[in-house]
Amino acid sequence: MRKIVIVGAGASGVYLSVLLKQKYPQDDVIVLEQNQSPLKKLLATGNGRCNLSNQNMDQQYYDSDNLDIVQSIIQDFDMVSQMKEIGLYCLYQGHLLYPKSEQALSVKNVLMQRAQEAGVLFFYEQEVHRIECQNQYRIVTSKQTFHADIVILAMGSEAGKLSGMNESRYHILKQLQLKVIEPLPSLVQFYTSPVLKVLKGVRVKGTFSLMENDKCIHQEKGELLFTDYGVSGIAVMQLSSFYKKHHQYQLYIDFFDELSHNQLCQYLSQQSSLFLEGMLNHKIASYFQKYQDLPIQKLAFLLKHYRLDIQGIREAQYAQVMKGGLSLEDVTYDLELKRYPSMFAIGEILNVAGMCGGYNLHFALASAYRVAQAIERNVYVKNS
Incomplete structure (x- = not known):
């Protein structure tokens, strides 16, 4: 035995x-x-x-x-x-x-x-x-x-x-x-700068890119959740598996991945005085209100390449x-x-x-x- x-x-x-x-x-x-x-x-x-x-x-x-x-x-x-x-x-x-x-x-x-x-x-x-x-x-x-x-x-x-x-x-x-x-x-949330606390609890579907020195490390299509420390959600969890220590990463958010840059420009040009209200979650639309005077080309670029700097990943107790x-x-x-x-x-x-x-x-x-x-x-x- x-x-x-x-x-x-x-x-x-x-x-x-x-x-x-x-x-x-x-x-x-x-x-x-x-x-x-x-x-x-x-x-x-x-x-x-x-x-x-x-x-x-x-x-x-x-x-x-x-x-x-x-x-x-x-x-x-x-x-x-x-x-x-x-x-x-x-x-x-x-x-x-x-x-x-x-x-x-x-x-x-x-x-x-x-x-x-x-x-x-x-x-x-x-x-x-x-x-x-x-x-x-x-x-x-x-x-x-x-x-x-x-x-x-x-x-x-x-x-x-x-x-x-x-x-x-x-x-x-x-x-x-x-x-x-x-x-x-790994499979954990990101700390970001800025932290968009006004969007806490808001989920957004789109394409999200982990970037370093203008190079795309990995890209995920899915859902992101804004939090009071940064971002979470399945897409973020997946991106975190490519995170390495001592690197400076950025997260780029494409709020309109179903539209090309030119298509988004065309859509924005037809918007009424309710800036982005019919296109995005109300809280996100309100947050982007400050950019309403930007030229349409620059606004479209911002909505398809919105940048958050990654300050780090959350601790082990939050990881999968x-x-x-x-x-x-x-x-x-x-x-x-x-x-x-x-x-x-x-x-x-x-x-x-x-x-x-x-x-x-x-x-x-x-x-x-x-x-x-x-x-x-x-x-x-x-x-x-």
């Missing part, structure tokens, strides 16, 4: 525990979690609807230091069929995959029910302080010590208010002398994911640590960050699936 310890009861850790315990019921599968309950971040995924995957699954939607490994893992995992295996019925809405129930709670309940049926052992409020390598692995927590033949690091990241916000996950990696890419919030984490240079294609046999890493602790649209949850579960296969192939078969 082998002992397997999974550090972290997030989506990847719980899913892996189910796969392993179902396959090898004779072995002890233990999940350690620093919070009081499992899958806390999963409940907030997709605004509670749990966007599981995306039909356009490709490495181009990820940031990592080894996209070849990422591509191999995401392409090897069929989310619909694998979720069906554990009793979760999923359907595509456009290119986004959701559980039929459209409830993250359903996903949590199914995963936990399968884990409990299989006999997975969960230990909560167990903050791991260090992992020691002796004849067996020794996992020292805030409450007790566990021994394991196989260890899986599934600690997630600092992102989100539900993560526990404990940095010890990175300290553990550094204690093991593993390479850690500096964590940076973190870029950075354990470098993929330190793992094999099976996500086994090169320096530590039978120790693996999955999910967001790895330096893999996807864009909005189910990419991060797909990778989390796909990485668990990859490790389950690797453990069967490389650990059990070799030692049988």
Whole structure:
């Protein structure tokens, strides 16, 4: 009988525990979690609807230091069929995959029910302080010590208010002398200058460009939300995944992306004395009132290239994911640590960050699936 310890009861850790315990019921599968309950971040995924995957699954939607490994893992995992295996019925809405129930709670309940049926052992409020390598692995927590033949690091990241916000996950990696890419919030809001507080709460649809030195870094068509600190919204979240420290970025807003510059000029020339009132949200129209004396050509340019200077991104507790984490240079294609046999890493602790649209949850579960296969192939078969 082998002992397997999974550090972290997030989506990847719980899913892996189910796969392993179902396959090898004779072995002890233990999940350690620093919070009081499992899958806390999963409940907030997709605004509670749990966007599981995306039909356009490709490495181009990820940031990592080894996209070849990422591509191999995401392409090897069929989310619909694998979720069906554990009793979760999923359907595509456009290119986004959701559980039929459209409830993250359903996903949590199914995963936990399968884990409990299989006999997975969960230990909560167990903050791991260090992992020691002796004849067996020794996992020292805030409450007790566990021994394991196989260890899986599934600690997630600092992102989100539900993560526990404990940095010890990175300290553990550094204690093991593993390479850690500096964590940076991603899929997060921007601080801007100016801050258009008069537009707080106003949403606008358009095209939004992340610029630096007159070069377009990335462009997103979608929705932006004005806030009392800067801007938010799905389009902004996507743009933030291209943000790098120590760069000076600008955000350009095209309020009329459906019209060319000349078409907008023509439309503006036909406007009555109610300046922009019939063209934009009332608060936005009122804000642009100060520009009503501009020549039409300049006004049209302003409305299609309205600039906000980006002062930075919001902190980790507001982010959906973190870029950075354990470098993929330190793992094999099976996500086994090169320096530590039978120790693996999955999910967001790895330096893999996807864009909005189910990419991060797909990778989390796909990485668990990859490790389950690797453990069967490389650990059990070799030692049988």
